[in-house]
Amino acid sequence: MKETETMLIVSRKPTHPGEVLREEFMPDFGLSVAQLAKRLSVSRQSVNELVRERRAVSPDMALRLARLFGTSPQYWLNLQRNVDLWDSLDLGRASIEGIEPLPLCEMG
Numbered sequence: 324m325k326e327t328e329t330m331l332i333v334s335r336k337p338t339h340p341g342e343v344l345r346e347e348f349m350p351d352f353g354l355s356v357a358q359l360a361k362r363l364s365v366s367r368q369s370v371n372e373l374v375r376e377r378r379a380v381s382p383d384m385a386l387r388l389a390r391l392f393g394t395s396p397q398y399w400l401n402l403q404r405n406v407d408l409w410d411s412l413d414l415g416r417a418s419i420e421g422i423e424p425l426p427l428c429e430m431g
Contacts, residue, residue: 337405345374363387379403
């Protein structure tokens with residue numbers, strides 16, 4: 324199966340990193356938006372937008388979250404990447420599916 328075909332199989336939107344933060348990490352550590360923002364040394368607004376899923380996790384934020392929670396930056400960036408790929412495919416599906424793949428024998 325081709326990689327593009329496997330992307331089309333995903334039946335639901337991936338979980339946004341803000342939801343993971345809001346539903347799993349913040350309650351486990353008893354953190355409010357304001358407390359989390361203070362610990363991350365970022366604005367309350369940036370954390371609020373992230374947990375409301377209106378902001379993407381940046382590499383800088385991934386590093387901060389990883390440091391605070393003992394995870395890896397890749398954990399946060401992979402969550403965001405999955406959402407970004409889903410959104411891009413959703414918005415540009417017709418255009419993307421219209422691209423004719425090169426035959427494998429021409430790779431080299």
